[in-house]
Amino acid sequence: xxTINDVSRLAGVSxxxxxxxxxGSRGVKEASRLAVLKAxxxxxxxxxxxxxxLLSQTTGCIGVICAQDNINQTTGYLYALEKHLSQHQKxxxxxxxxxxxxxxxxxxxxxxxxxxxxLIIGARFPLNNLGYDDVILVDCVEADTxxxxxxxxxxAAETACNYLISxxxxxxxxxxxxxxGSAERVLLGYKHALENNFLPFNRNLVFMxxxxxxxxxxxxxxxxxxxxxxxxxxxxxxxxxxxxxxxxAFNKSVPGDIMVFSxxxxxxxxxxxxxxxxxxxxxxxxxxxxxxxxxxxxxxLGACVLRGDxxxxxxxxx
Amino acid sequence: xxTINDVSRLAGVSxxxxxxxxxGSRGVKEASRLAVLKAxxxxxxxxxxxxxxLLSQTTGCIGVICAQDNINQTTGYLYALEKHLSQHQKxxxxxxxxxxxxxxxxxxxxxxxxxxxxLIIGARFPLNNLGYDDVILVDCVEADTxxxxxxxxxxAAETACNYLISxxxxxxxxxxxxxxGSAERVLLGYKHALENNFLPFNRNLVFMxxxxxxxxxxxxxxxxxxxxxxxxxxxxxxxxxxxxxxxxAFNKSVPGDIMVFSxxxxxxxxxxxxxxxxxxxxxxxxxxxxxxxxxxxxxxLGACVLRGDxxxxxxxxx
DNA sequence: CTGTTAGCGCATTCAA
DNA sequence: TTGAATGCGCTAACAG
Numbered sequence: 001x002x003t004i005n006d007v008s009r010l011a012g013v014s015x016x017x018x019x020x021x022x023x024g025s026r027g028v029k030e031a032s033r034l035a036v037l038k039a040x041x042x043x044x045x046x047x048x049x050x051x052x053x054l055l056s057q058t059t060g061c062i063g064v065i066c067a068q069d070n071i072n073q074t075t076g077y078l079y080a081l082e083k084h085l086s087q088h089q090k091x092x093x094x095x096x097x098x099x100x101x102x103x104x105x106x107x108x109x110x111x112x113x114x115x116x117x118x119l120i121i122g123a124r125f126p127l128n129n130l131g132y133d134d135v136i137l138v139d140c141v142e143a144d145t146x147x148x149x150x151x152x153x154x155x156a157a158e159t160a161c162n163y164l165i166s167x168x169x170x171x172x173x174x175x176x177x178x179x180x181g182s183a184e185r186v187l188l189g190y191k192h193a194l195e196n197n198f199l200p201f202n203r204n205l206v207f208m209x210x211x212x213x214x215x216x217x218x219x220x221x222x223x224x225x226x227x228x229x230x231x232x233x234x235x236x237x238x239x240x241x242x243x244x245x246x247x248x249a250f251n252k253s254v255p256g257d258i259m260v261f262s263x264x265x266x267x268x269x270x271x272x273x274x275x276x277x278x279x280x281x282x283x284x285x286x287x288x289x290x291x292x293x294x295x296x297x298x299x300x301l302g303a304c305v306l307r308g309d310x311x312x313x314x315x316x317x318x
Numbered sequence: 319x320x321t322i323n324d325v326s327r328l329a330g331v332s333x334x335x336x337x338x339x340x341x342g343s344r345g346v347k348e349a350s351r352l353a354v355l356k357a358x359x360x361x362x363x364x365x366x367x368x369x370x371x372l373l374s375q376t377t378g379c380i381g382v383i384c385a386q387d388n389i390n391q392t393t394g395y396l397y398a399l400e401k402h403l404s405q406h407q408k409x410x411x412x413x414x415x416x417x418x419x420x421x422x423x424x425x426x427x428x429x430x431x432x433x434x435x436x437l438i439i440g441a442r443f444p445l446n447n448l449g450y451d452d453v454i455l456v457d458c459v460e461a462d463t464x465x466x467x468x469x470x471x472x473x474a475a476e477t478a479c480n481y482l483i484s485x486x487x488x489x490x491x492x493x494x495x496x497x498x499g500s501a502e503r504v505l506l507g508y509k510h511a512l513e514n515n516f517l518p519f520n521r522n523l524v525f526m527x528x529x530x531x532x533x534x535x536x537x538x539x540x541x542x543x544x545x546x547x548x549x550x551x552x553x554x555x556x557x558x559x560x561x562x563x564x565x566x567a568f569n570k571s572v573p574g575d576i577m578v579f580s581x582x583x584x585x586x587x588x589x590x591x592x593x594x595x596x597x598x599x600x601x602x603x604x605x606x607x608x609x610x611x612x613x614x615x616x617x618x619l620g621a622c623v624l625r626g627d628x629x630x631x632x633x634x635x636x
Numbered sequence: 637c638t639g640t641t642a643g644c645g646c647a648t649t650c651a652a
Numbered sequence: 653t654t655g656a657a658t659g660c661g662c663t664a665a666c667a668g
Contacts, residue, residue: 001431003645014655019647029653048431050377051645053368054660061411075393082414086424091432093379094410096400106404113319113366113661114409321661332639337663347637369661372644431645640667649658 002043011039022047053113062293063093063110065103067140068122070238073265077121077138080282084290090116100125107132117293136289141181147292149285152307153182153263156278157189159310160233160261163276165197169231169259173205175216175243176235176263183208186263190233205229217243221250230257236264240275264308278308320361329357340365371431380611381411381428383421385458386440388556389414391583395439395456398600402608408434418443425450435611454607459499465610467603470625471500471581474596475507477628478551478579481594483515487549487577491523493534493561494553494581501526504581508551523547535561539568548575554582558593582626596626 021036123140137148207216240262262277339354441458455466525534558580580595
């Protein structure tokens with residue numbers, strides 16, 4: 001690879017002039033400008049970004065640590081993020097991490113000048129006192145960082161219930177293991193919706209302990225005759241697919257007998273019937289993050305909360 | 319962030335000694351070694367990798383350009399690659415690209431000193447004469463690069479047919495649009511398996527033109543009475559899900575009436591019945607790539623061809 | 637064993 | 653309008 005020295009020599013000007021032409025490019029005589037451009041072309045010269053980084057103390061690299069347990073969900077994040085980042089001439093440095101210690105070692109390796117900023121996405125384990133306070137947490141639990149983007153789970157649950165009720169489903173079961181710490185928010189929205197619709201709250205329809213969703217569903221099915229539930233709220237699409245299979249194994253039709261609703265996102269695989277869900281716009285999230293990274297004013301991102309959209313299955317598909 | 323100067327000043331030694339302690343660390347008096355270590359600890363100093371990169375002319379960054387049209391398939395690649403790369407203290411710089419021109423601009427931005435190497439994954443458009451000859455192509459078509467990893471499609475098709483025949487399916491239809499350029503290899507394996515099993519080749523069961531798989535399947539179904547096909551080979555899992563839905567819409571049971579087989583990989587979503595498939599080990603692929611990147615001898619990776627494993631559905635699940 | 641010096645490739649002074 | 657000099661943070665060669 002040729003350097004700025006080669007160009008300056010070939011063009012018969014100094015390094016400074018070459019640099020001027022390639023950046024600002026003002027206050028340079030046309031003749032030498034052309035000479036530089038010609039030399040650049042001839043040598044196929046391109047400035048070394050590492051040298052520029054050393055000088056500017058910024059690399060344009062954004063570290064993204066994916067801590068998502070559902071690996072398939074990361075794709076949506078990554079695609080949206082990369083799209084927005086590259087539009088701002090930023091690069092996405094990808095790491096996966098499945099535990100707090102893995103996150104820390106990833107952070108260690110990324111914050112030695114390589115990355116200007118780091119995001120952590122989807123961690124379901126505590127991330128307090130990381131020792132790095134300028135990290136942005138996206139959809140993570142127990143975020144004591146000033147900069148974080150959370151999803152409004154209460155809003156999601158409330159919307160979900162209101163939709164289900166509008167569809168004539170008044171016995172709504174809720175299975176939402178409390179790994180995410182967001183369970184109480186979900187419950188809040190759930191109760192709120194019931195109240196607003198003058199429906200009683202039935203403790204037996206709600207399963208928020210850490211036991212498996214499969215067991216919870218079995219309990220529900222065992223007591224189906226007395227509970228009479230006709231809708232089921234679950235944490236995410238993956239969970240939804242699981243319970244649907246289980247329901248069908250018990251000869252419950254979906255959504256005929258029981259309407260299953262996913263509280264977070266979806267994997268739209270062709271050939272798999274869509275279920276109603278709350279979906280969070282990855283694009284909106286990415287845009288928010290990138291704009292914050294670009295501005296980089298002193299003020300923090302704050303407890304930014306993102307609300308999801310209600311997605312209902314296209315009836316033509318069924 | 320503190321620099322080596324801060325450390326040397328605090329430790330009362332020269333920059334060189336600090337550097338010595340932190341790297342090689344041999345030939346340094348114990349006293350000054352400890353002084354350096356103490357200062358490092360106190361200042362929480364860590365060497366700036368950018369400065370090191372400028373000197374060594376390597377960044378440890380590997381650019382990965384995902385050109386996969388099926389975005390969900392990239393996750394497998396990325397996860398395996400990142401795992402192996404980080405084990406070799408290398409970083410994964412992620413880009414998505416959906417066309418030749420996007421690939422080129424991504425390459426432009428990545429090869430200015432930022433990345434030591436670049437991979438392109440899953441491109442289904444021609445990638446000749448990119449102007450970069452040290453790029454590694456993975457599962458790309460029309461690869462005239464010396465370094466590429468291809469999947470053995472002939473072997474996959476042959477294995478698939480042999481499996482289907484062993485299951486009593488002797489009328490095997492094949493739908494494999496020729497976008498990938500690998501269609502002729504697939505056909506080769508298909509024919510080979512038929513020959514070895516003394517079965518006739520029926521041209522009407524094979525659809526390799528660029529028309530939609532949906533239309534091809536309709537043709538098959540329209541002539542079902544005469545064709546009597548009881549197995550269907552498709553290009554990938556996505557395609558498989560599509561045809562399964564379509565088959566079920568025509569009251570064909572899967573795999574009862576027709577066994578669907580995916581020739582490339584699979585998305586194992588819980589709750590979705592597994593179908594037989596050829597799966598390529600992402601781990602093996604990543605290991606191969608990383609070892610090649612690390613060796614970096616003069617010799618090329620060569621036309622490395624990877625064979626997939628036959629995955630049959632676990633009967634307990636059905 | 638250790639300090640000084642030079643230079644990786646670049647942009648930005650400061651003079652001319 | 654331009655060139656020479658400086659320094660980003662670091663390592664390697666050399667000299668002590």
